[in-house]
Amino acid sequence: MPKAVGIVILSVVLWTSQIDCQEAILHIDNGTANKEYCLVYSQSWTSLSQTLENAEPYPLVNLTSTVLCDPSGVKPDAVQGKVPVVMRGECDFSQKVLVAQGLGAKALLIASNTSLITPSANESEYAKVYIPLALMRYRDFLDAQKVFGERMEVKLYAPPQTKIDPSIAVMLLISISTVALGGYWSGACERERLSNIAAGGGKGEPKADSGDLSLYSPLKVVIFVALMCGMLVLMYFFYNILVYVIIAIFCLASATALFSCLDAVLDKIGCGTMSFSIRNWSFSVRSLILAAVCISIAVIWGVYRNEDGWIWILQDLLGIAFCLNFMKTISLSNFKICVILLSLLLVYDVFFVFITPFFTKNGVSIMVQVALGPDASGEKTQGNMVEVPAEPQAPSEKLPVVMRVPRFAAWAQNLCGMQFSILGYGDIIVPGLLVAYCSRFDVWINSTKKIYFVSSCIAYLLGMGVTFAVMLLSGMGQPALLYLVPFTLITSCLVAVYRGEIKQFWAGTTYEVLDSSREPLLPEGRADCSVGGERC
Template sequence: MEKIGCGTVSFSIRNWNFSVRSLLLAAVCISIAVVWGVYRNEDRWIWILQDLLGIAFCLNFMKTISLSNFKICVILLSLLLVYDVFFVFITPFFTKNGVSIMVQVALGPDASGEKTQGNMVEVPAEPQAPSEKLPVVMRVPRFLAWAQNLCGMQFSILGYGDIIVPGLLVAYCSRFDVWVNSRKKIYFVSCCIAYLLGMILTFAVMLLSGMGQPALLYLVPFTLITSAVVAGCRGEMKQFWAGTTYEVLDSSREPLLPEGRTDSSVGGERC
């Protein structure tokens, strides 16, 4: 729209200003959500829209919520690790069917037509009564297994929490890189690599054990320990633990500046 000269086109209705670009973006977003709502039980292709919605939700959450120091990251991620382990490993002892609450939430109520093994979901090809599925997981088809067995479509699932919780630490590492002027973004890159290794270990244990795994059990130690080691090796653990002093400015919100200060007065403290 900017190339054709329509990037800043806007109009007003009763003192309300609307930009054409925002209206088109809203139309696309609403259309994706409506199509998912109508065809949410169509397993062959609707996972694409569900994953798009999930990615948008996770990114918006990590943009809205930010952790100010490593101490808060340690406390929050550790508590959520205990929460995840409890609802995956402990709750089966309290449920009638022996299924963990986490798995039941991921599959949705009355998901009797699906078989689960670990974080893998198999959807039979025979017509069955549709079961509601809450859009709280990323669903990725196992194309190799589908090609070998055309009678059912299999999915690997990953909860949004397993993306958002470590993602808050990754976002903090990215902001800390800006604060210490790390051109190679050592904290951000190392934390992302740690997340990748933790995710690989999660799926490896899942496949070997045949049981659903609390991903935070592996992601939290990998990311926390890696970040702490990097900070210790660089001699920046004190600053990394206490947090940064700059304030993030977002163009969609009012500048977060103390009274009596202007943009020019914050200088290097602005990100």
């Protein structure tokens, strides 16, 4: 019985995850060769077969010399039982398809020199049409003529697409792994710092690794968020200029971050270093090799950043290193600062995603337009409407501030352009700073089970799961912080309350404004138990 219920639930999920595909495939065959091209259609007219095997083959007839707004000049024998290709323009889609239908055509293809949009009409027109209608690129038709000549047999089909794409699982794995590794790294650096202090007789020493920059003042947090808001607005209005500045900064910062990550890994596995001196300057062979590798990767990304087919791998690699290094370098001094920062960034995220569309000219949120770029094709999609460029477009520069993973389910049929699932770096870094604080707090209380770190990681995973679930159900992108911030903050707070450590968790470490060195929250040598005798 439980297995049957599980199968039913899974079937319902998969059924409800099916989406009305607006992109189809034109399969052309002349008996010796075959090729496929992109089509854009609407199921509001007549649906297409979902598989090539079930699609009916029809002869293709070239009528691109006409727009087929009326039957004059077209012989019925030339169209009867065939699929005519006509040019777009001068009359509505409904008028063209009704004329073709009256002449006995089996389907109608409209060649376009402009962008391909989902063909639509008045609701009353759809019921009159019983043959498929689709748009194709005119350059694709010319290419087909060169390859196949005038004798072509075509099949139209639309493979089903699901909202639940494997890329979501990959994105979830990237995000949770980065947050967990970043938090663990921050805690390990804090443990090493405290060990160095203990070995030095308890005297504070400059921090080597754990938090090169600390946020301990609410005013600094407010200023930091205000600067982020200002930068986002500037990017919206001066995108074409500032995008190159951000790309250059990203290349430098990501190369440095990748060096830091790889250097830490080599230290962990005990890889030795050899050094040599030139004129009283000492150089590490390992550091030089690592620097060359990291700079090369960043330069390759910078040169080929618009190659959608494979460059996403390097961008994600550099992005993971950037997020890890940021979480290790920036530290929040206490839970109060965590609450202030994450709450302000939650408001920032929601405002720029949900509120700003009411003020922008095109009705697109500032956050989404800056993340995808003003020329991104994804911005031209409204509801079930799809728009595909008819001609090759010059690559538009995009900010390297997102993880990108291709939609694998659509990869094999991506004739209309590659589709990506994206996740902003902020959706990793912002909750990651709280996870890193929880990891350091575990060190301060000598928790061998890392209760705060583990619970915050689980909360982040659940928050990401809810984010993706809402995205799939609503069919639109979501500000992930809307779900991640409450999940992580509330979970961490509840753990602290349950263990009776909320005061210590809220206060964190003691900071001197002029001295960034911190003392352990609890005395050295404390047993592995919490306040009140509860064990970790």
